[in-house]
Amino acid sequence: MRSPVFKAEVYGPMSESGAQVIAISDMQPAVFKTLLHFIYTDSLPAMSDLEGNDHSEMIRHLLVAADRYAMDRLKLICQSILCEGLEVQNVATMMALADQHHCDVVKEACIEFISSSTMDDIVASQGFVELKRNCPAVLVDAFVKMSIIHKK
Incomplete structure (x- = not known):
């Protein structure tokens, strides 16, 4: 897995408790969908439907998610995109x-x-x-x- 945090949630002590659901709070569904896309493909999906500030906002939220789930490569990609839009x-x-x-x-x-x-x-x-x-x-x-x- 690309995220040690998800790995711990899926395979760690919590998995032994029999919990079938991992709750993801404080994240918009579109951001989580993009995060999952990155986890499975190691790339960002096309975000051509997002323009200007919406695209920048998505990248900011994705950066927060990458930090939260210890996904360093995604975090670096988001940082690069944000630097270009200063x-x-x-x-x-x-x-x-x-x-x-x-x-x-x-x-x-x-x-x-x-x-x-x-x-x-x-x-x-x-x-x-x-x-x-x-x-x-x-x-x-x-x-x-x-x-x-x-x-x-």
């Missing part, structure tokens, strides 16, 4: 997501994006307001890293 309006939100799910690739891409963008636009975004309120340590870390980048 914009002024979503960079602060992506940085918070990256911090919460230990995604150094996304976090570094966000820091590079912020350091090469107009700070006024980023600071004016709702994501920045939420990042400042909910994750001030992430913001401090980002500013420290940006100052190191600018010194080079």
Whole structure:
């Protein structure tokens, strides 16, 4: 199995209790379907029916699922896709997501994006307001890293 968490649920001590159903909570059915597709095929399904923000939202949810079920390859794929879609309006939100799910690739891409963008636009975004309120340590870390980048 691609997920050690699923493997433990299916073959671990819980399986000996006779439980026939594994409950998956806090995940949208479409995300779980995509997760299962990846587990069985080692690839993401075509998501041509999803456009713009819907596609990005699916990838964000898939990243959370990959982190939850310890699926490192899927997590890396999601990080790569999210890095390509960084914009002024979503960079602060992506940085918070990256911090919460230990995604150094996304976090570094966000820091590079912020350091090469107009700070006024980023600071004016709702994501920045939420990042400042909910994750001030992430913001401090980002500013420290940006100052190191600018010194080079």
